[in-house]
Structure formats: structure tokens, C-alpha cells
Amino acid sequence: MSLPPILIDNESVVAFADELQKFPVIAVDLEADSMHCYQEKVCLLQFSTPERTVLIDPLADVDLSPLKPVLADPKIRKIFHAADYDIRCLARDFGIEINGLFDTMISCQFLGEEKVGLADALNKYFSVELDKQYQRADWAKRPLIEGMIRYAAADTAHLHKLVDELEGQLREKGRLEWVMEEFTLLEKARFASTEGAMFLRFKGAGRLNSRQLAVLEELLQWRDSEARRRDTPLYKVIGNKSLLALATVQPRGKQGLLGIEGISPRLVDRYSGALLQAITRGLKLPEDELPVFPRGERRTKDPEADKRLLQLKEWRKEAAIELELDAGVLINNATLEELARRNPQSVDELAEMSTLKNWQQKVLGKGIINRLKG
Numbered sequence: 001m002s003l004p005p006i007l008i009d010n011e012s013v014v015a016f017a018d019e020l021q022k023f024p025v026i027a028v029d030l031e032a033d034s035m036h037c038y039q040e041k042v043c044l045l046q047f048s049t050p051e052r053t054v055l056i057d058p059l060a061d062v063d064l065s066p067l068k069p070v071l072a073d074p075k076i077r078k079i080f081h082a083a084d085y086d087i088r089c090l091a092r093d094f095g096i097e098i099n100g101l102f103d104t105m106i107s108c109q110f111l112g113e114e115k116v117g118l119a120d121a122l123n124k125y126f127s128v129e130l131d132k133q134y135q136r137a138d139w140a141k142r143p144l145i146e147g148m149i150r151y152a153a154a155d156t157a158h159l160h161k162l163v164d165e166l167e168g169q170l171r172e173k174g175r176l177e178w179v180m181e182e183f184t185l186l187e188k189a190r191f192a193s194t195e196g197a198m199f200l201r202f203k204g205a206g207r208l209n210s211r212q213l214a215v216l217e218e219l220l221q222w223r224d225s226e227a228r229r230r231d232t233p234l235y236k237v238i239g240n241k242s243l244l245a246l247a248t249v250q251p252r253g254k255q256g257l258l259g260i261e262g263i264s265p266r267l268v269d270r271y272s273g274a275l276l277q278a279i280t281r282g283l284k285l286p287e288d289e290l291p292v293f294p295r296g297e298r299r300t301k302d303p304e305a306d307k308r309l310l311q312l313k314e315w316r317k318e319a320a321i322e323l324e325l326d327a328g329v330l331i332n333n334a335t336l337e338e339l340a341r342r343n344p345q346s347v348d349e350l351a352e353m354s355t356l357k358n359w360q361q362k363v364l365g366k367g368i369i370n371r372l373k374g
Contacts, residue, residue: 004149005054010063024075026076026079036140037231042093044058050160080103086098134151212250214283216243219282253276257276306340311372350368
């Protein structure tokens with residue numbers, strides 16, 4: 001099997017964009033270098049039409065704007081597998097919007113598949129074995145070796161026939177409308193803003209007091225600058241769990257650092273000075289300058305709402321078993337909590353809340369109301 005072409009000049013991209021316009025369905029994927037650098041970037045784009053697979057190298061400084069009209073056209077279906085990250089990257093790096101999405105991973109979830117990875121789906125339906133050797137490869141390196149090119153091409157080459165299989169099953173189960181609504185919502189996914197204090201985006205920071213938050217912010221700022229300097233992912237400098245422990249315990253010396261889970265003697269040798277200095281800066285911050293974690297409106301403890309939440313979770317478990325779906329795919333905890341708190345007593349009242357997606361309202365609405373009414 002010959003290698004797919006890799007487009008590295010503007011003229012070729014323009015011609016290929018014109019070619020894509022001719023097809024009602026195209027398959028799309030991308031490769032990024034998130035495992036290898038401070039700020040990940042899109043390193044390769046893969047497209048499969050019903051006729052051929054083509055790769056585009058954005059690192060060759062090509063203009064990708066000719067692709068924008070094709071990818072934004074809702075009349076042309078774009079097949080992705082696990083589109084969330086790809087949609088966010090394309091919007092951030094190139095201003096590319098995706099409309100007309102069909103996500104095969106979401107389709108697998110709504111068919112109740114236990115394993116929803118692309119390799120699992122292709123193996124199940126077509127006995128195709130994908131080589132995972134290059135899953136964590138550094139896609140920013142050039143030239144791309146033959147194995148990486150074949151790996152990238154395989155990610156889109158089988159998506160057309162996979163859609164045929166999954167869409168048929170979804171239609172049979174009456175769930176095609178469900179996933180189409182999910183796709184429309186996913187098309188709007190974007191990366192969250194990175195403005196403001198770093199602790200605001202750090203899981204677990206809400207449990208810390210103001211002094212601990214000050215220490216955590218200093219540690220996060222140091223890690224960010226060190227990762228940027230080394231051009232490496234944040235976790236390769238020091239992990240989140242260790243940073244949270246440092247902010248909580250606030251060790252004053254090397255021995256204290258060694259007592260923190262995830263901090264090895266090698267890391268202490270390399271970073272002890274910087275870590276202890278960051279902790280000291282946080283400890284010396286004046287009281288009137290200490291950060292405060294923003295709290296939402298404090299809700300009065302409501303034992304009745306807590307009971308309703310337990311009832312709804314039991315209902316969800318039963319409904320998930322009946323529909324042969326993962327409970328989290330069916331309806332998430334945050335939605336159940338809001339329903340328990342607001343306690344709608346009719347389907348119309350439930351619809352007015354706009355808490356549920358349209359498909360959830362149709363399929364689950366009566367069951368939710370019946371359970372809430374006991």
C-alpha cells in the first residue's frame with residue numbers, strides 16, 4: 001500500500017480544498033505534540049475522502065485558510081473519532097470551525113459499547129488492527145518516518161465505513177437524533193480562558209485556605225515558567241498532586257520535600273532551591289494580599305433535596321441498565337443535582353428549566369418527574 005501524499009505548499013492546499021468541496025462526507029483527524037512541549041500545537045492534519053487519504057503538514061508554514069469554508073459548511077459531513085480536543089485545537093490555532101460533525105466515539109457511547117476507542121471499534125466491526133506504536137510519538141519532529149505516516153493515515157482511512165455501521169445501528173435504536181444533538185453542542189467546544197490566577201484552574205484548590213492558596217500560586221507560577229523555559233509539558237516538571245501537597249504541608253527544607261509523595265531525590269537535587277523559594281514567597285505574602293478562592297452562592301443544607309438526589313441516582317441506574325448505556329452518558333451528576341434542588345413537578349415545568357438536552361427531555365423527562373413525585 002503506497003503512502004498518502006503530504007501537502008506542504010499553499011498551492012496544493014488550495015487545490016485539495018477545492019477537491020474536498022466535491023464530497024458530501026469527509027473524515028478528519030489531527031496529530032499534536034501535547035506529550036512533548038509546553039504549548040501543544042497541531043503538527044499534522046489527516047483527511048480521507050471516499051477516494052483517497054491526504055495529509056497536510058501545518059509545520060511547513062502553509063496557509064490553511066482555504067480549508068475553512070469546507071470545514072465550516074454544515075452540508076458537508078465531517079467524521080471525527082473523539083472530536084472534542086481536535087475541535088478546540090483547530091479553533092485556537094487556525095480559527096477553523098467545524099460544522100456538520102459526526103463523532104464515531106460518541107456514537108459508540110450511545111450504542112452502549114464498553115470500549116469506545118477507535119482501535120477497539122475497528123477491531124470489533126472490521127477485524128482491523130491499528131498499530132498503536134506511534135500514539136505518544138513526537139509529531140513535531142521532521143522528517144516523519146514511514147511508520148508514523150501510515151499510522152496517521154489509518155486514523156481516518158476506515159472512518160467512512162465505520163459511520164455506515166454505527167449510523168445504521170443508531171437509527172435502528174432510535175438514537176440518531178440523540179447523537180446529532182450531542183454533535184451540534186460539541187461543535188462549539190473551545191479551550192477555556194487562561195487569564196487570571198493559576199490556582200483558579202487547579203483541581204483541589206478550593207479546599208485550601210488563603211495562605212495555602214498563596215503558596216500554591218507561587219508554585220504554579222514557578223512550574224509554568226520552568227516548563228516554558230524547558231519547552232516541556234507541566235506534568236514533566238512536577239505533578240499536580242505533589243504541588244497540592246507542597247502547598248498544604250509547606251515544608252521548609254530538603255528533608256521536608258522528600259516527604260512529599262511524587263517528589264524524588266533527583267527532583268529535590270534539581271529543584272529544591274526553587275521550590276523552597278516559592279513556598280517562602282507564599283508564606284511571606286502580606287495578609288491583606290492573600291488570594292481568596294471564589295465561592296458560589298452558598299446553599300442552605302436541604303435534607304429533602306439530598307433525598308431526592310439519591311432517588312434520582314437510583315432512577316438513573318435503573319434507566320441506564322434498561323437502555324444499556326453508561327449512567328454518565330445518560331445524564332451527569334451536575335444535572336441530577338440541579339433537578340433535585342429545583343424539584344420540578346411536571347414535564348412542562350421540567351422543560352421550562354432548560355436543564356436537559358432535547359433528547360433527554362423526550363426520553364427521560366417522564367421518568368424523572370415520576371421519581372421526583374414519588
